[in-house]
Amino acid sequence: MSEKKINIPMLGTFLGVIAAIAAGLLSGVQAMTAPQIEANKKAAISLAMDQVLPAYDNDPSTEFQTFTCGRGWDVTFYAARKDGKIVGYAGKVDNTDDGFSGTVSLMVGLLPDGTVGSIGSGDVANSAVIVTAQTETPGLGTALTDRKQQKTIVDLIQGSEAVTGLVPNKYLDWYAGRKAGDNVWGIVKDGDAINGKTGATITSRAVCEAVYAVSRTAVDNLETLSKGAE
Amino acid sequence: MSEETPTIQLPDPAKLVVSNSPHMRDKPTINKIMFTVVAAMTPALIVAVLFFGLAALEVLVLCTLSCVLAEEGWNKFMKRPSSWKDGSAILTGLLLGMNLNAGAPWWICILGGFLAIILGKQLYGGLGYNPFNPVLVARVGLLIGFPGLMTTWDKPQLGVMGIDGVTAATPLGLAPGETFIKDMVLGNVGGCLGETSVLALLIGGAILIAFKLIKWEVPLMFIGTVFAITGIAHLVNPEVYHSPFVHVFSGGLMLGAFFMATDMVTSPMTHKGAWIFGFGCGLITSLIRLWGSYPEGVSFAILFMNALVPLIDRSTIRKPFGFTAPAKGEA
Amino acid sequence: MSAMKEFTKGLWKENPVLVLLLGMCPTLGVTSSATNGLGMGIATMFVLLGSNVVVSSIRNIVPKKIRIPVYIVIIATFVTMIDLAMQAYAPASLYNALGIFIPLIVVNCVVLGRAEAFASKNGVGKSIIDALGMGLGFTLALVALGGVREFLGSGSLFQIKLIPAWQIDFMLPTSAPGAFIILGLFLAGMNALNIRKARKEGKNYKAASMDCSTCNICDVGEEK
Known part of the structure; x- marks a missing residue:
């Protein structure tokens, strides 16, 4: 250190100048990337909707209604229309509070009557359940929530195409065709309604409760829903 | 960075390296001790095989074999004298088997044996130097590694012996603080091989105490x-x-x-x-x-x-x- | 030191992860797969490059008293840029997997360590070489660690399953305890190799020095 005296105003100014340059640079980068980031977020939501909804030609993200279900969760329904007619709803429930180690968020594709859609049944080609966010135990709870495409070296060598659409998950696909009130819901051996995984009982129930809540809310508010949000 | 200054000196393997306690004392009797413990475990082993049948035997044999193999393999790799005859690897294998489910796949047993011997014992320098119980290192490693497989238990096939192991283990399978909704009783939770018969374990424990082991x-x-x-x-x-x-x-x-x-x-x-x-x-x-x-x-x-x-x-x-x-x- | 030596020291002899043990937080946190390790490594390398260049070019005008705050501002700026850029252009899955660890590059010791120990004392050209070497060393270590953990965990590499029959994931290597175990094995392997090499040359192996008397990262010895 050569200078014995500390020139505080000079140091302050120097630091200020550096910070100002940094701020200027950052605002530039921010401006450059903001549209792309926004587009990415939109794309993520619409990708989820594409996956659970049948073919539609409106913009469901602008046409939604929110209800509070019996469990106190907010369920948001996005209406999908084709030629002006409602072909299905995407029911979204976020942060249900009964997962094993946190919350579960999922999106459910519903037929106009509140039935959970199924994979590959005519009009509702893609309708199904997808879990959008979870913090369950990897490998145990996530077996009930993940639809992960696994590519193997064999696929790579043979050059086989990746599966388009949703990757099957027997626990999530189990809900297809079920409707609150009409079918048995549960993870217990309750008649034929068995949909649970040993060792991941709590996750099984959390997912089941959330899907049920979406269907139940839809069935309860069908009239309001079908009028659409204007 | 100066390259000349030595700051980390690895222990010279040629010299005697005294590790932290606990130290294994009176070496000549390791063999005897190990086989006495195995004898003390015999009641529990017999009960396990009675309850779970040949599957239990398979798990026990596989675990023991893999432990011995891992021990010998490591000795070869590190150019150390063979040591499986002291019985410690056999005992580790048997105990590991007691900590697994009867329906555990063969590769879980093999992997467990290697985890126990290599990760739990040999990496620390071998018998007497390991700070952690090798069997539990393997069990916890497998539990973290395969939470699904390691928390699924087979149901005992031969009724109940001693104190009920099936119904007793079921409540523990549920998360604490949960009330017993019928939803939760999905699948019958049994226990691992060595857990089921409290009576046999008590007999074994009495033998160990009697021999002051x-x-x-x-x-x-x-x-x-x-x-x-x-x-x-x-x-x-x-x-x-x-x-x-x-x-x-x-x-x-x-x-x-x-x-x-x-x-x-x-x-x-x-x-x-x-x-x-x-x-x-x-x-x-x-x-x-x-x-x-x-x-x-x-x-x-x-x-x-x-x-x-x-x-x-x-x-x-x-x-x-x-x-x-x-x-x-x-x- | 020649330019080549300057570059290669980061790869092996002074590898930031495996020898200097700097930046352990991202090393242990994100290396659950080879892809994550690669993403983290490249992001850190960019930050390192940017901060080394800027710090080196303004090294003569920065007052010594406030050099650390200045470096932190510079590093934070580059990290935020990388963060925004990744959010915009990197695959969403990678960005989500790295998550909190991208902003945390600010406090990665590798970056500040190189700024203080090297860039502030050397010219721009040398600093670029140093940043590239250190960044590459960091990336390689992370990819190796991530690759080993991913392979031991599920038999795959870069999300491609190499052993199709391997159906049930082994969660130990990909979990936090596994990170420590595998890193420990890496360090042991590194030492074993170095010891063997030294023995062949008839020398006693000496690990790279890391104590305060020889390290120049924080200028303890300099301040009067």
Whole structure:
């Protein structure tokens, strides 16, 4: 250190100048990337909707209604229309509070009557359940929530195409065709309604409760829903 | 960066390296000790095979074989003399088998054997140097590694013997604090091989104590502490917490208290230390069982207390155990 | 030191992860797969490059008293840029997997360590070489660690399953305890190799020095 005296105003100014340059640079980068980031977020939501909804030609993200279900969760329904007619709803429930180690968020594709859609049944080609966010135990709870495409070296060598659409998950696909009130819901051996995984009982129930809540809310508010949000 | 200054000096393998306590003493009897422990385990082994049939036998044989193989493989790799004949690898294998489900796939047994011997024992320098119980290292490794497989239990096939193992283990499979909704009773939860018969384990424990191979303070304090703490919890809120009898007779407590926590290498040398050690194991087990996210806490509790053993020994030891004066710098 | 030596020291002899043990937080946190390790490594390398260049070019005008705050501002700026850029252009899955660890590059010791120990004392050209070497060393270590953990965990590499029969994931290597175990094995392997090499040359192996008397990262010895 050569200078014995500390020139505080000079140091302050120097630091200020550096910070100002940094701020200027950052605002530039921010401006450059903001549209792309926004587009990415939109794309993520619409990708989820594409996956659970049948073919539609409106913009469901602008046409939604929110209800509070019996469990106190907010369920948001996005209406999908084709030629002006409602072909299905995407029911979204976020942060249900009964997962094993946190919350579960999922999106459910519903037929106009509140039935959970199924994979590959005519009009509702893609309708199904997808879990959008979870913090369950990897490998145990996530077996009930993940639809992960696994590519193997064999696929790579043979050059086989990746599966388009949703990757099957027997626990999530189990809900297809079920409707609150009409079918048995549960993870217990309750008649034929068995949909649970040993060792991941709590996750099984959390997912089941959330899907049920979406269907139940839809069935309860069908009239309001079908009028659409204007 | 100067390249000349040596700051980290690795121990010279040619010299005698004295590690932290606990030290395995009187080496000539390792063999005898190991086979006495195996004999003490025999009742539990027989019961396990009776309950679970040939599947149990397969698990036990595979675990033992893989442990011996891992031991010999490591000895070859490190150019050390063969050591499987001292029986320690065989004992590790049998204990590991007792900690697995009868329906465990063959590769779980093999992997467990290698985890126990290599990761749990040999990486630390071999028998006597391992700070953690090798069997529990393997069990916890597998539990973290395959949470699904390691928490699925086969149902015993031969009715109930001794104290009921099936129904007793079921409540522990549920998350603590949950009320028993019928939803939750999905699948029958049994237990791993060595957990089911408390009676056989007690006989084995009695043999070990009679031969003075284990310190009786450890299991007594371990089980007693669990009983006391879960008892208090049950008295405060019987709706939420299971009865202390369920806790004491279920899960791996008996197996852990008699065969795991008392491992000579990884438990305290002093009697006072054994009291503390047993109490700590019981305390942590109870805490995990009552409030933790895993239903069973015996393995974690013992491993945790294993880590504290040097500290316990140091603070309870009264006079040097015939060692030469500690190296300079040691307090 | 020649330019080549300057570059290669980061790869092996002074590898930031495996020898200097700097930046352990991202090393242990994100290396659950080879892809994550690669993403983290490249992001850190960019930050390192940017901060080394800027710090080196303004090294003569920065007052010594406030050099650390200045470096932190510079590093934070580059990290935020990388963060925004990744959010915009990197695959969403990678960005989500790295998550909190991208902003945390600010406090990665590798970056500040190189700024203080090297860039502030050397010219721009040398600093670029140093940043590239250190960044590459960091990336390679992370990819190796991530690759080993991913392979031991599920038999796959870069999300491609190499052993199709391997159906049930082994969660130990990909979990936090596994990170420590595998890193420990890496360090042991590194030492074993170095010891063997030294023995062949008839020397005693000496690990790279890391104590305060020889390290120049924080200028302890300099301040009067």
